[in-house]
Amino acid sequence: MPVLFLFFPFFVFAEGFERESIKEFIRYLYIAKGSCGELRTQILIAYELQYIDNKDFKFIYDKAKHISSLIANLIKYLKTLKR
Numbered sequence: 283m284p285v286l287f288l289f290f291p292f293f294v295f296a297e298g299f300e301r302e303s304i305k306e307f308i309r310y311l312y313i314a315k316g317s318c319g320e321l322r323t324q325i326l327i328a329y330e331l332q333y334i335d336n337k338d339f340k341f342i343y344d345k346a347k348h349i350s351s352l353i354a355n356l357i358k359y360l361k362t363l364k365r
Contacts, residue, residue, distance in 0.1 A: 304360050311357050318350035 322343055329339035 315350050315353045318346045321346045
């Protein structure tokens with residue numbers, strides 16, 4: 283199974299980190315968080331179409347959900363710095 287798509291949220295995160303302001307970085311974090319949601323949808327479809335088994339589905343889905351939660355917490359923290 284190709285796994286490059288698993289890293290897309292990290293690519294967006296890295297791109298946002300290189301921006302010049304916290305506001306721009308936060309915008310990219312929202313995009314990365316959205317990519318995690320998109321990944322969960324793609325994984326669910328792959329599972330439903332029987333391209334992946336339950337073990338792989340659960341592992342990837344849970345990791346994407348956890349990463350999304352971490353990004354949300356980072357966004358909350360960065361918003362406190364802007365005040």
